[in-house]
Amino acid sequence: MIKLTRFIWNNPGLFAKGVKGYLNQPVTPRLAQIILQYLNQTKLTVLQPWKRFGVFSAGFPTEIPAAMGYFPGYPEAYAALTGTAGCTVPPIEHAESLGYGRDLCSYMKTSIGACRMGWPEDFGGNRVADAYFSANLVCDTHLKWFEGEARLHGKPHFALDVPNLVAGESDERLEEYVDYVEAQFYDMIAFLEKETGKPFNEKKFFEIVNDSAEICRLFRELFEYRKRFPANAYFEWVRMFMLPMVSQWNQKDAIRYYSKELKKAQKRYKDQTSIEGGREKYRVLWEGITLWYNADLYQKVLAERGAYVVCEPYTYSFAGRSKPKGSLKETLRQMARDQIIVPFTLNLDRRIAYFNSLVEAFDLDGVILHANQSCRPSSTGLFDLQEALQKKWGIPVLMMNTDHCDPRAYAEGPMTTRIDGFVELMEAYVRRKGEGGPPSPENMKIKGGV
């Protein structure tokens, strides 16, 4: 709270802009309450020295440290929220003034810049953790970023090395990878026992894993309703809606919240495929991290043209936690498997097959591929994916060259021209689909970033 007060005092204009940005998000009071509670609890750990504060990279198997009492702090979530507030440029520029390059991860630069400037969690910063936990399942930057923070503050760091699956790997090799990650989980348990001076709390662990699985199940079930017409929710909502699942905090409350949302969806659709209002004009898939600073892209620019993002593997990737198995070993092996096979990091063969299934299941009219300036891993393989989708479906594909958290990478004028062009192609595609003819054998794509 002191940090926030200091931030408001020193940056009244920025704070006002941030509040405006937060209010521009399509968030219900209940979801806002959950997000605020999470941020406040993060801050309160300072006043609760008996509680341990861990800083985790996105997707890390938090269940294991959480079983040992670590509260999960996520610098990427804080940076994402700062993005929605429209306040990432000052911390990014501060980080760049410290020597971080322009093409490095804008989550990382937002976090590092905000931390060095003493900003609160609401604006990208975070307090010094008791321990840092990183995994490279979706990003290699995590390891060095967290290692650097841990060294800077003289705190321990646990790095989890998750192998990436590449095309053509056999099931035997996959099992070897599971062995490898499982072994590291035991290392993590030993690390936690050493840090806390307590034996691993298996009972608590199973309870957390069970709740994690239930949260993910509810999220996945809700995701299914996005296949209906019109979809139950669009990206600008889901990207905020996933925060209770991503933060892995107060799981019981998250279960209550998602259960209620699921009941609402069930009541809304019952057994119907289509309800009032019918189908969206254009149903779009978004691949890659969202543009946190640009809610208007989804709720105004695309929506005004009748285009709605009804599916995105990005949010779904966080919903892959499985139920606990009969033993600790089996549960850890399943967790390892869940870490390795994530929709966001599928190898090209699996990714193409996965996207083909999505085009059909969600009745898509277009695909936007986010070629992310500061997240090259998530941008790898996009051209091949584009070619494969166009070859099979003739579906329009927009390659959007910008950044997830750095608004300096988004040029509105040129981008709007591309989006308008994309919509013109979707118009023709939908017309052809309506005529009952096969998709055009020609490629239909828009590319940028030459």
Added chain:
Amino acid sequence: MITVGIDIGSITTKIAMMENKKLVYTDLSLSGYDMTAAWKTIYEKMLQKTGRNETAVDAIVSTGYGRANVKIATRQITEISCHAAGARHFFPDVKAVIDIGGQDSKCIKMDDRGDVVDFVMNDKCAAGTGRFLEVMARALHVEIGDFAVMSKKAKKPVTISSMCTVFAESEVISMIATGESRENIIAGIHDSIASRMVSMMNRTGIEKPVVMTGGVSKNSGMRSAIEKRFGVKLGVPDEAQVCGAIGAAILASR
């Protein structure tokens, strides 16, 4: 049926009038700071010159980066579709369009029906655009209209390695300092843009015949560089610079 197309680009604003699918008028002027004033001026001039009343105009399509400024437009359509339609007006068999404008460059792929099926655009970088040539002309103290003639006199075109306008300008200034001839430098500049365009064309997988539109198509040196690199003869409409506006007027009738 009388239709009008207005194309507001970053450097010039273009206008075209079609009457019963026949081109009857074209004009252009600088866009300047006030794009609304720019299009209104040439719009009123067009009505005056053609002796038409505003009520005689059945539909107006605006295009280009400033398209939203034309409040009286019946529709707004991207310059991608408009350049394709304009090129098809002059070359009915066209399969691809290269448009190098002031702010961006694009390669457009079309199907047999003339529908746009693919395009590639440069992204947030002036390299390979008309603005790039302007910057280079300023650095070389040469009128941009003289680029074509001078480039043809080049004995040994230089290689411009920088892919960024600012760095390329520095590179050109360094070459001037070392005594390199303007002719060789200009030919090198054309070649660097051609190289960029050809890589865009290859990515799109475009087929012949290829038409070049936009203001830069007036530069025969530039055209030759692309033709040499891509190994294809480019078609250039008589009204290449106003091709987007012509396409807009055509699409206004649909």
